[in-house]
Amino acid sequence: MFKRIGAFFLDLLQTLVFAIAIFLFIYLLILQPHKIKGASMEPNFPDAEYLLTDKVTYRFKEPQRGDVVVFKAPINQDEEFIKRIIGLPGESVSIKDNHVYINGKKLSESYLDEKLTTTPGAFSLEAREVVVPSGQYFVLGDNRPHSSDSRAWGFVTKDKITGRAWLTYWPPQKAGIIKGVTYNFF
16 A cells, blocks of 8 residues: 555656656746736737747847847846847947938838837937947837837847747737737838
8 A cells, every 4th residue: 555655656756857847948948938017018018918938049040120029137137128129230220300210211110109209318319320239139119218228228139138029828818929020111
């Protein structure tokens, strides 16, 4: 009888250790859950929404304009921010008349609320062009008046990016794959 109970608990322990190992493998190397904190990405990613970030994609390809990324906050490395990539390495970025310009061409951003304006910050002054260095990205929040982003603290290096927003899973009515965006230049 005691042998059976011992075998049962040994099987249970092995199953538990195996399940934890699978969870840690997925969590540390493949997908990671994140909770949106704050209004910087509204209305596309509201406060308290949950999403999964893909931690594999950027090991095989470079981030693209429009990708929503999670990265270590420049001011406090223990926190993570979520923002949208706007400027790619080698491009010049400027903010003029409440619009973003890439290499001198106005960027059309259909996912933004038309009433919100894009104002410059301490890093990206009005009409001043900044060139994005190699291996770095210019990122902005979708809710520009309420976002701490590259306008204030500069570029994000690729090694600080922890993942690409891939799937929204909470609240259930908003669950689904995060769609990519396309840009027009004028």
